[in-house]
Amino acid sequence: xxxxxxxxxxxxxxxxxxxxxxxxxxxxxxxxxxxxxxxxxxxxxxxxxxxxxxxxxxxxxxxxxxxxxxxxxxxxxxxxxxxxxxxxxxxxxxxxxxxxxxxxxxxxxxxxxx
Amino acid sequence: xxxxxxxxxxxxxxxxxxxxxxxxxxxxxxxxxxxxxxxxxxxxxxxxxxxxxxxxxxxxxxxxxxxxxxxxxxxxxxxxxxxxxxxxxxxxxxxxxxxxxxxxxxxxxxxxxxxxx
Numbered sequence: 001x002x003x004x005x006x007x008x009x010x011x012x013x014x015x016x017x018x019x020x021x022x023x024x025x026x027x028x029x030x031x032x033x034x035x036x037x038x039x040x041x042x043x044x045x046x047x048x049x050x051x052x053x054x055x056x057x058x059x060x061x062x063x064x065x066x067x068x069x070x071x072x073x074x075x076x077x078x079x080x081x082x083x084x085x086x087x088x089x090x091x092x093x094x095x096x097x098x099x100x101x102x103x104x105x106x107x108x109x110x111x112x113x114x
Numbered sequence: 115x116x117x118x119x120x121x122x123x124x125x126x127x128x129x130x131x132x133x134x135x136x137x138x139x140x141x142x143x144x145x146x147x148x149x150x151x152x153x154x155x156x157x158x159x160x161x162x163x164x165x166x167x168x169x170x171x172x173x174x175x176x177x178x179x180x181x182x183x184x185x186x187x188x189x190x191x192x193x194x195x196x197x198x199x200x201x202x203x204x205x206x207x208x209x210x211x212x213x214x215x216x217x218x219x220x221x222x223x224x225x226x227x228x229x230x231x
Contacts, residue, residue: 009155036222043120043207043222044158089157101148102220104157 002028004092006105013080014113021075021108023090030092033066033073038087038107047088048075080112116142118210120223127198128231135193135226137208144210147191148220149183152205164191198230 004025013019023033032051036044050057050066050073057064063076077084087107094101117140127133137147145166150158162183164170170183182194191210195202205227209220 041205041225041227043118043209043225046219046221049219094160101160101163102158103160106155106157 002026002092002094002103004028004090004103004105006088006090006108008108009106010109010111012111012113015080015082017080019077019080019084019110019112021088021090021110023073023075023105025071025092028071028092029068032093033064034091034093034102035062035064035073035075036089036091036104038089040087044089044104077110080110082112082114085110085112116140116210116212116219116221118144118208118221118223120208120226122226123224124227124229126229126231129199130197132194132196133198133228135195135206135208135228137191137193137210137223139189139210139212139221142210142212142214142221143188144191145188145213146211147185148209148211149181149191149193150207150209152207152225158207161193195228198228200230203228203230 007022034049035047038044048064050064061078065074087109089107091102091104094103119138121136147164149161152158161176162170162172164183164185166185172178185191205225207225209222
């Protein structure tokens with residue numbers, strides 16, 4: 001069955017450092033992969049989408065890579081700030097993108113210390 | 115940007131009662147809306163996919179008679195938890211698909227915290 005794993009449940013880093021979060025998947029070949037941010041008691045907020053034919057995507061301090069051979073995506077936040085503290089979720093399309101159904105990882109809780 | 119609202123943001127009810135949760139897309143038309151449930155420290159689990167004007171498609175293990183979904187317009191979907199029990203206590207989140215964006219992007223509501231006593 002399709003499986004998506006975010007290896008670290010929690011990640012603690014110092015302000016100014018680069019945070020790197022990992023998302024792995026098995027038994028699946030998604031057309032695209034998405035990253036979301038979720039704050040406590042709130043719904044997820046869309047951050048970035050990367051397609052299977054893209055190696056890397058950037059948006060301000062965020063960078064996402066997608067390696068379909070390793071079946072892995074890395075999510076980087078450069079020059080991290082305490083305001084970046086949140087849970088970050090990766091999600092894969094479930095149905096080849098046609099319906100938009102998503103499978104979510106459990107998330108990695110990032111804490112950026114000042 | 116696209117905004118999705120949910121109402122109420124939290125609700126406490128007695129066991130055996132029914133609770134209705136509304137999900138609205140405020141500035142776009144959503145032909146498809148999704149309902150998720152999230153338990154503490156767990157991932158979002160898709161419960162059902164709701165298409166405007168047709169019956170919802172439920173994920174395996176989700177009781178359609180217990181979780182009634184209505185998607186009567188392009189901007190509104192409702193989830194009714196019938197005869198709620200304490201094990202139904204959870205964080206319910208809806209999302210709406212903006213079909214005009216490619217690839218399809220889902221915009222999530224702020225969630226509804228349901229507590230069943």
